Each structure stands twice: as structure tokens, then as C-alpha cells.
Amino acid sequence: MVQRIRSEFLHLNAHQSAHLAATELPAEIPRNRLPDQGLAADLAYELIHDHLMLDGNARLNLATFVGTWMEPQARRLMEECAEKNMIDKDEYPQTAELEERCLRMLAELWHAPDPSAAVGTSTTGSSEGCMLGGLVMKWHWRQRQQAAGADSSRPNLVMGANTQICWDKFCAYFDVEPRLVPLSHDRLHLSGEEAVKRCDAHTIGVVGIVGSTFDGSYEPIDGIQAALDQLQQRSGLDIPIHVDAASGGFVAPFNSPNWSWDFRLPRVVSINSSGHKYGGVLPGVGWVLWRNQAQLPEELRFNVNYLGGELPTIGMNFSRPGAQVVGQYFNFLHLGRQGYTHRMAVLEAIACHLADGIAALGPLRLVSHPLGQLPVFAVERDPGISHWDVFQLSDKLRERGWLVPAYTLPADCEDRAVLRFVVRAGFSRDMADQLLEDIERAVDWFQGLEAPMPQSLRGPGFAHL
Ligand SMILES: Cc1ncc(COP(=O)(O)O)c(C=O)c1O
Numbered sequence: 001m002v003q004r005i006r007s008e009f010l011h012l013n014a015h016q017s018a019h020l021a022a023t024e025l026p027a028e029i030p031r032n033r034l035p036d037q038g039l040a041a042d043l044a045y046e047l048i049h050d051h052l053m054l055d056g057n058a059r060l061n062l063a064t065f066v067g068t069w070m071e072p073q074a075r076r077l078m079e080e081c082a083e084k085n086m087i088d089k090d091e092y093p094q095t096a097e098l099e100e101r102c103l104r105m106l107a108e109l110w111h112a113p114d115p116s117a118a119v120g121t122s123t124t125g126s127s128e129g130c131m132l133g134g135l136v137m138k139w140h141w142r143q144r145q146q147a148a149g150a151d152s153s154r155p156n157l158v159m160g161a162n163t164q165i166c167w168d169k170f171c172a173y174f175d176v177e178p179r180l181v182p183l184s185h186d187r188l189h190l191s192g193e194e195a196v197k198r199c200d201a202h203t204i205g206v207v208g209i210v211g212s213t214f215d216g217s218y219e220p221i222d223g224i225q226a227a228l229d230q231l232q233q234r235s236g237l238d239i240p241i242h243v244d245a246a247s248g249g250f251v252a253p254f255n256s257p258n259w260s261w262d263f264r265l266p267r268v269v270s271i272n273s274s275g276h277k278y279g280g281v282l283p284g285v286g287w288v289l290w291r292n293q294a295q296l297p298e299e300l301r302f303n304v305n306y307l308g309g310e311l312p313t314i315g316m317n318f319s320r321p322g323a324q325v326v327g328q329y330f331n332f333l334h335l336g337r338q339g340y341t342h343r344m345a346v347l348e349a350i351a352c353h354l355a356d357g358i359a360a361l362g363p364l365r366l367v368s369h370p371l372g373q374l375p376v377f378a379v380e381r382d383p384g385i386s387h388w389d390v391f392q393l394s395d396k397l398r399e400r401g402w403l404v405p406a407y408t409l410p411a412d413c414e415d416r417a418v419l420r421f422v423v424r425a426g427f428s429r430d431m432a433d434q435l436l437e438d439i440e441r442a443v444d445w446f447q448g449l450e451a452p453m454p455q456s457l458r459g460p461g462f463a464h465l
Contacts, residue, residue: 069426103287156179216247216375358436
């Protein structure tokens with residue numbers, strides 16, 4: 001490879017510009033130290049391109065929730081916007097307008113009482129949306145405590161142990177005690193009953209997830225609201241809900257339109273979602289919305305008057321790519337309600353086909369089923385089998401290029417190891433059948449072993465949570 005580059009380089013050197021002639025190909029490719037002299041753009045491209053060839057194939061990646069496919073027209077638009085900075089609303093008012101349109105569409109989709117009064121922002125992803133949602137709840141709680149002359153130094157946040165890592169980060173970064181509700185073998189996510197047991201006067205809010213990162217299930221946001229209503233009747237505590245709809249914000253409105261999980265529930269003050277998950281955009285764009293202006297304190301918005309009107313700037317980042325926001329608007333325009341509904345129905349059908357096919361093999365059983373939840377499910381090994389495990393199955397599938405993560409469930413179900421399948425746009429029924437064949441072949445291989453797999457080869461392969 002280096003030899004090829006060297007000869008190509010020498011060829012360029014002999015015939016091309018003084019710029020290239022001034023560039024020396026280093027004996028070694030610089031890895032950890034800024035090279036003294038640069039390479040020609042063509043050579044740098046080829047080196048890096050070749051380096052990246054060993055990455056996994058994004059389309060065979062059933063680990064990630066993040067979009068790996070978009071229509072070519074969307075990619076072209078995003079390429080056209082590659083240099084636009086989302087924060088430059090003054091310079092790129094048309095892009096800023098598309099962000100506003102997306103926010104209004106989401107406010108309507110998530111049933112804000114008055115979509116034009118909802119307030120929100122695009123973000124880099126759901127993590128940033130969760131940080132902002134959590135911070136605003138903390139802000140309101142502190143105001144209430146101070147107004148009542150009560151202690152405002154020990155805030156806590158109640159959520160299931162299955163929440164995504166961004167909530168651990170939120171609690172660590174912003175000094176909030178995480179009150180994690182452990183799972184049980186017959187309840188793999190938060191319930192209203194368990195949530196209220198951990199709530200007290202220092203609870204800034206409850207986080208409900210639509211749907212769970214671990215198994216794709218929807219948490220009962222309506223049940224959590226009902227339990228919090230009863231708590232308020234008993235104790236006077238008025239505790240809000242933030243819905244982390246990182247994945248479900250673009251799925252539940254289409255596959256469960258009659259289920260109230262969003263602003264239809266009065267306790268839901270804010271919702272985040274990832275445009276780059278089931279919103280169908282390549283990474284990274286997310287969204288966070290508050291039900292109305294009153295929910296977002298003045299102190300946390302930084303108003304600018306570009307575009308002739310007052311626009312709140314809320315996000316944590318300043319500079320951010322505008323292209324993804326444009327990609328989101330493309331999807332809204334191109335798919336519309338009907339297109340998203342169709343897409344989610346197709347993904348659900350493919351995920352159900354895959355889940356049922358895997359369950360029919362015998363040695364694996366379903367931990368969750370994708371029907372009526374995210375097109376995501378987890379499986380575990382039948383308890384009667386002990387001579388191989390899901391980590392080894394995950395490795396075996398990787399030999400064929402499939403990326404299917406294996407991991408243990410969170411507290412109190414750490415003794416259960418699962419494989420998780422995330423079905424996204426771009427994963428066809430054909431691919432599902434191919435994957436089923438490969439799983440069957442791998443499982444047959446393990447089942448045919450005369451001795452157990454060596455213990456030393458067991459253990460977590462890779463997890464993607
Ligand atoms: C429920 C949930 N919340 C938050 C996140 C973080 O989202 P992002 O990767 O967009 O920051 C994820 C990511 O998978 C998630 O599943």
C-alpha cells in the first residue's frame with residue numbers, strides 16, 4: 001500500500017504542481033503526532049479511505065438505533081448544506097426557518113395543546129435534549145423550593161435502571177441524585193407504582209422512556225402519570241414527567257396513535273427525540289420540546305432577534321451542522337404522516353418476522369416482542385443450554401458481517417444476557433431472511449459442539465447502549 005502511494009506520489013511529484021512537489025511522503029504514516037509536512041489531498045484521501053475499510057458495514061449494523069440510510073435526494077441536499085452552521089441564523093435564515101417548521105410539526109405530532117405555543121430546539125442528539133429537559137426540571141424545582149423556604153440542595157431524579165447512559169451523565173454533570181428503579185424478571189422497565197415509591201419533596205421529575213434502549217418496550221407513561229396524580233392527592237407533591245422518546249418519538253405516533261404518552265398527558269412537560277434514529281436522518285440531530293412557553297424559564301433562553309422576530313437560542317452547543325436539520329425537513333416533506341406510518345408498519349412487520357423466526361429456532365427465546373413497540377427486540381438463550389452463550393453467538397454472527405450486540409440487563413436482572421436486534425430503514429425483509437439463515441447456521445454449529453465453548457472465550461463482546 002505504502003509502496004503504491006510512494007510510486008503514485010513520485011509520479012505526481014514529477015508531473016504536478018510546485019505544491020505537490022513541496023510535499024514529502026513520510027517514511028511512516030503519521031498516527032499520533034501532527035506531521036511536519038502535509039500530504040497531497042489525493043494521497044491523504046486514499047490513505048484514510050483504505051484505513052476505514054475495516055470498519056463494520058453500517059447497513060449490517062443491528063446494534064445502533066441511529067440512521068444508516070437516507071434517500072439520495074436527502075443526501076444531496078445535506079451535501080449542499082454541509083458548510084452551514086445552524087447557529088448562524090442571521091446568515092442562514094432559510095435553514096433557521098426549516099428548523100422552526102420542524103419544531104412546529106413535532107409539537108403537533110406530540111399533541112402540544114397549542115403547537116404554536118410550544119417551544120424547543122434542535123440538538124446534536126437526544127443526549128443534549130435530555131440534559132436540557134433535566135436541567136429545566138431542576139430549575140423549576142429549585143424555584144419552588146426556594147419560594148417555599150425549603151432546602152434546595154439535594155435534588156433527585158426518578159427513573160428506571162434501564163435508562164440510557166445520558167441520564168447517568170445528566171445526574172453526574174448537574175449534581176442530581178439518580179434514583180434508579182431496579183428491574184425485576186417480570187418487569188423490564190419503569191412502572192408508575194415503583195416510580196412513586198422513590199418520589200419525595202426533592203424529586204425534580206420522573207423520566208419515562210418511549211422505548212427502552214434495552215429491549216425496545218414502551219414504558220407506561222400514562223400509568224406513571226396516573227400514579228403521580230394519586231401521589232399528589234395523598235401528599236400534595238406535584239411532580240412533572242420528562243419523556244425520553246429518543247427512538248419512540250418518531251415511532252409511537254405512527255404505530256400506536258391512540259396511546260397517550262405525550263403532551264396529551266398534563267404532567268408531561270418536555271419530550272426529547274432523536275431525528276437521527278427513527279426520524280430517519282443520518283447522525284446527528286435531535287429535538288427537545290416544552291409543552292408551552294411557561295415551561296422554559298427566561299433564564300435558560302437566550303433570545304436573539306434575527307429574522308425580525310424573537311427567537312430563543314436554547315441548546316448547549318453553539319455551532320452545529322445545519323445539514324441534518326435540512327435532512328429532517330426533507331423527511332417530513334417526503335414521507336409525511338402517511339409515509340412515516342407506512343415505514344413504521346414495514347419495520348414492525350420485518351422485526352416481527354425476524355423475532356418469530358428466531359424464537360422458532362428453539363435455543364433462543366424472546367425477552368421482548370416488537371409488536372406495538374419499537375421495531376427492536378431482545379432474545380436470550382434458553383435456560384436449559386449452558387455450553388455456549390449469547391456473547392459467543394454475537395461474535396459468530398460478526399464473522400458474517402452482522403453486528404448484533406450482546407449485553408447483560410441492568411439491576412436487578414444482571415444475571416440475564418441478551419442479544420438485541422434494532423430494525424431500521426434500509427433493513428429489508430430479504431436481509432432479515434439472510435440474517436435468520438445465518439443465525440440458524442450459527443446456532444446449529446453451537447448446538448453440535450461435543451464440549452462446551454471454552455470459558456475464557458466468554459464474556460461481553462460489544463454493547464451499544
Ligand atoms: C432512550 C434513549 N435516550 C437517549 C439516548 C441518547 O441518544 P443520542 O445518541 O441521540 O444522544 C438513546 C440512544 O440510544 C436512547 O435510546
